Amino acid sequence: MRFAVSGARKVTFLLLLITTCNVLQHPVSFASPGLSVILGPGPTPASPISETRIGDDGQISQSQPSVSIGARPVAKKCVFILATGRSGSTSLMDALNQIPNYLIRGEHWRAVGNMYDAYRRFQEALKASEHHSLQLDGGQLDSFDAVKHVYGTKLASYNDLGLFNEFGSDRVLQATQAYYATLYGYYGEDVVSGFKEIRYVCGKFLPAARECGIQFQSFMAFLRSLCTDVKLIFNSRMAASTVPNLKLYLMDKSGRRNPLDFAYDLGATHTLYDYYVRKNPRHAFRVYMEDMFNPQKNTTLALNLLTFLGEDPATPIAFNRMPSWSTGKS
Numbered sequence: 152m153r154f155a156v157s158g159a160r161k162v163t164f165l166l167l168l169i170t171t172c173n174v175l176q177h178p179v180s181f182a183s184p185g186l187s188v189i190l191g192p193g194p195t196p197a198s199p200i201s202e203t204r205i206g207d208d209g210q211i212s213q214s215q216p217s218v219s220i221g222a223r224p225v226a227k228k229c230v231f232i233l234a235t236g237r238s239g240s241t242s243l244m245d246a247l248n249q250i251p252n253y254l255i256r257g258e259h260w261r262a263v264g265n266m267y268d269a270y271r272r273f274q275e276a277l278k279a280s281e282h283h284s285l286q287l288d289g290g291q292l293d294s295f296d297a298v299k300h301v302y303g304t305k306l307a308s309y310n311d312l313g314l315f316n317e318f319g320s321d322r323v324l325q326a327t328q329a330y331y332a333t334l335y336g337y338y339g340e341d342v343v344s345g346f347k348e349i350r351y352v353c354g355k356f357l358p359a360a361r362e363c364g365i366q367f368q369s370f371m372a373f374l375r376s377l378c379t380d381v382k383l384i385f386n387s388r389m390a391a392s393t394v395p396n397l398k399l400y401l402m403d404k405s406g407r408r409n410p411l412d413f414a415y416d417l418g419a420t421h422t423l424y425d426y427y428v429r430k431n432p433r434h435a436f437r438v439y440m441e442d443m444f445n446p447q448k449n450t451t452l453a454l455n456l457l458t459f460l461g462e463d464p465a466t467p468i469a470f471n472r473m474p475s476w477s478t479g480k481s
């Protein structure tokens with residue numbers, strides 16, 4: 152209720168009221184370390200051609216330039232494939248894209264990791280401003296005018312406002328979800344969106360060695376907060392030792408990485424994948440490359456994967472549709 156927009160105040164207020172009621176009726180709660188929020192029902196599905204209207208509740212005319220606060224753009228169902236690299240992740244992505252309503256995108260050079268960095272920086276900045284007693288009382292934020300009033304009369308005359316902001320951490324999360332939904336989830340609720348990425352491993356996006364575990368947990372919590380229903384798939388080769396992963400080791404262009412460090416970080420990543428899946432079987436699933444291409448195991452794997460995703464286990468998918476494996480390129 153804090154952000155009733157002054158222009159169409161009555162309409163907005165009504166919409167906020169409706170949305171709030173909906174939220175109260177069907178709360179979906181997320182409680183992960185560092186991230187805790189109650190989300191309402193998913194966003195109004197938008198067609199691809201009306202992507203600029205994502206988050207619009209459909210009742211405010213298009214000429215309304217302000218963001219509608221009542222409708223929160225949150226993608227509904229998302230699948231993220233996190234892989235160690237050279238482990239069949241593209242074929243896994245392709246198998247999922249054989250499910251008619253799935254659209255899993257490929258590598259984005261850890262761009263979602265940059266969203267995570269931004270998210271964390273915002274949270275740290277907000278904490279710092281709280282520390283400086285700059286947090287505004289939520290009740291005072293009913294309108295832009297009210298904020299400006301508080302800013303001018305209560306804050307600016309008494310404080311150094313280098314850390315000033317009036318929004319809270321819930322708003323940062325909503326903005327992050329809107330970022331994801333606008334970029335990946337804009338075909339609407341019926342389409343399952345996602346990406347696959349090989350950079351979210353220890354020693355790359357995640358820190359090396361001991362620090363990795365903590366950051367891993369925190370990053371998973373972040374990924375899980377991006378959509379209403381998030382499924383995580385962890386893909387690697389069976390063994391974490393260097394010999395079967397030689398291609399991966401050689402691929403690292405930064406080169407000259409100590410092979411012991413490489414082995415340590417790859418092993419740590421495998422352990423984190425295994426541990427996470429064991430602890431979170433409902434939203435996390437482990438895929439070993441060898442099983443994908445083993446004719447004795449691939450049917451069961453496909454069935455288990457589809458069941459995990461909540462899809463019809465009879466959906467025809469194959470891990471070997473792409474040509475790269477037969478030509479040995481991957």
Ligand SMILES: *[C@@H]1O[C@H](CO)[C@@H](O)[C@H](O)[C@H]1NC(C)=O
Pocket residue numbers: 443444445446449450453468469470471
């Ligand atoms: C399993 O392997 C066989 C033989 O290569 C192949 O015909 C079949 O399509 C594969 N199934 C899956 C789910 O990949």
